[in-house]
Amino acid sequence: MTLELLRIDDRLIHGQVVVGWGQPCEIGFFVLVDDAIAAAEWEQELYCMGTPPEMAIEFVTVEQAVRQLAQYQADSRVGMLLTGDIETMDRLTAAAPSLRQVTIGGLHMRPGRVQRMRYVFLSPEEEARLRAMVARGLSVVAQDVPSAPVTSLDEVLRGDGSA
Amino acid sequence: MMNERRSAVVAGHGRFAEGIISAVAQVMGEGHGLVAVTNADRTPEGIEQSIREALERTGSTVLFTDLPAGSCTFAGARLARSIPGLQVITGVSLPMLLSYVAGGALEKVIEQAQAGIRLLGGEG
Numbered sequence: 115m116t117l118e119l120l121r122i123d124d125r126l127i128h129g130q131v132v133v134g135w136g137q138p139c140e141i142g143f144f145v146l147v148d149d150a151i152a153a154a155e156w157e158q159e160l161y162c163m164g165t166p167p168e169m170a171i172e173f174v175t176v177e178q179a180v181r182q183l184a185q186y187q188a189d190s191r192v193g194m195l196l197t198g199d200i201e202t203m204d205r206l207t208a209a210a211p212s213l214r215q216v217t218i219g220g221l222h223m224r225p226g227r228v229q230r231m232r233y234v235f236l237s238p239e240e241e242a243r244l245r246a247m248v249a250r251g252l253s254v255v256a257q258d259v260p261s262a263p264v265t266s267l268d269e270v271l272r273g274d275g276s277a
Numbered sequence: 278m279m280n281e282r283r284s285a286v287v288a289g290h291g292r293f294a295e296g297i298i299s300a301v302a303q304v305m306g307e308g309h310g311l312v313a314v315t316n317a318d319r320t321p322e323g324i325e326q327s328i329r330e331a332l333e334r335t336g337s338t339v340l341f342t343d344l345p346a347g348s349c350t351f352a353g354a355r356l357a358r359s360i361p362g363l364q365v366i367t368g369v370s371l372p373m374l375l376s377y378v379a380g381g382a383l384e385k386v387i388e389q390a391q392a393g394i395r396l397l398g399g400e401g
Contacts, residue, residue: 124321125321126321163345224322
């Protein structure tokens with residue numbers, strides 16, 4: 115088995131992830147990559163409290179995730195790796211070139227961002243960073259739940275939020 | 278005669294909160310103190326801010342949320358660290374809200390809501 119999905123989602127672990135992806139894909143473990151949460155025990159407890167016991171969560175920094183990647187890939191369970199922002203996923207994939215595809219699952223309204231899809235709002239800097247990730251050879255797509263269509267980054271960036 | 282009706286914030290996915298509050302109004306009439314918050318389009322910080330404002334508006338320290346692992350529940354749990362006395366009840370249902378609005382003690386409200394889950398039919 116392998117890491118089924120690398121997801122960028124500012125809500126990290128939440129309903130869509132646990133129920134929407136977790137149940138149909140039989141996710142056995144989440145790798146939550148966030149330098150701040152990796153150091154915040156109370157916040158880790160919060161995510162554990164809301165997640166069913168059959169889904170384990172690893173809280174790691176970018177550095178730790180890179181170091182432990184082979185172990186995640188070799189895990190017999192299905193895994194999902196999550197970052198809360200583009201910058202973290204960019205750092206992770208730059209340090210771990212074996213990762214090939216990244217999925218934007220949810221980036222919501224914030225000052226300076228423009229709506230591109232129902233669940234994707236991006237600032238010009240974030241768009242430039244995503245383009246740079248694609249230029250580096252990564253595939254970047256958007257998909258919030260498994261039943262939704264997979265949308266390429268080109269289509270995302272052409273969008274105005276109506277789709 | 279009207280019972281004492283208490284206020285609270287209800288937060289959830291999509292139009293869940295708005296919908297369940299409209300169901301309370303249908304059963305008990307208007308005049309309840311429930312305020313809806315949706316997580317739609319909002320970042321975690323945005324959800325926290327909306328819930329905080331709604332709590333301030335109602336003067337309540339009770340928050341009902343829809344899903345245990347949902348973003349509204351996580352936002353509520355984070356807020357509970359900074360708002361003294363804030364109580365977050367997740368897994369809200371219509372019987373739960375009705376019992377709360379009618380003035381039931383919170384422990385009793387939860388107990389009744391749990392007891393109200395039944396499986397009917399299915400035999401044969």
